[in-house]
Amino acid sequence: MRTDSVVEAFDEAADAYDQVGVDFFGPFGAELVRRADVKRAERLLDVGCGRGAVLFPAARAVGRDGHVTGADAAATMVDLTGAEAARRGLRQVTVVVGDAQEPAFPAGSFDVVTAGLVVFLLADPHAALRAYARVLRPGGRLAVSTFADQDPAYGQAMRAMAAHLPADAGRPPTPDPMFASAEATMAAVAGAGFGDITCTEFSVVSRFSDAEHWLTWCWSHxxxxxLRQIPADRLPAATADGKAVMWGDRAPGAELSMTTTIRVVVAGAPGSDT
Ligand SMILES: C[S@@+](CC[C@H](N)C(=O)[O-])C[C@H]1O[C@@H](n2cnc3c(N)ncnc32)[C@H](O)[C@@H]1O
Incomplete structure (x- = not known):
């Protein structure tokens, strides 16, 4: 249920996702690949691949002798990302509809699993981590990113818009405690059998040309x-509240920048000799 409505939202958003002129998923994805130290000829699984923020830098890193499998539960994400890989002539890329919680691949299939900004969306992120350990070869690597710090105004703007939800609308589930701190995330990764665990942070500044640009971006992820749960007749007031909170004293036509920090956890698969 939780995953279904989230996946539906991403499926609707897929056309615009990461395509509205905002630095956000792209720089985070490229950094995840860099910190995972992806090498030529490696076999990599990218779960929750979206529009390829992780997948395309990974495809460059593994080169023609490697292979990258992107899996996403949203069919439109898969269609668009697969088409983009074909347009770029990336024969080392396959994109499939697949579950990030239970990737359906034989044990030991991959040298690297990447999970960029997806595990906190899953109903059982601990089960997902155990599944990644299973599909990695001994000595393989896992690289996972989660949110660390978001601009406080962003959270306030989301709450201002959520205040317009009907009483019977679903509310976002309470995040699993494993996302509360770097230590908790590392402990969860260790609990799934991984070793050699590091956790580092990385920040990106996103810029919005005006309040409408920010709202367009909100619909795209x-x-x-x-937003899709707010009734049409309440949406203008809800989005006006969100923009007012986000913009504060600035004029709606003024530019705004927002800093977001992620955690990048890199770990060695069970049986790792590194
Ligand atoms: C925030 S986006 C991240 C996409 C990409 N990794 C990036 O960094 O831009 C989350 C992605 O996970 C996908 N997703 C959500 N739940 C999923 C699940 N259970 N299995 C597979 N993909 C899922 C969504 O469709 C979406 O494409």
């Missing part, structure tokens, strides 16, 4: 799961 996971915030859509909230």
């Amino acid at each position: 996971g915030a859509r799961a909230l």
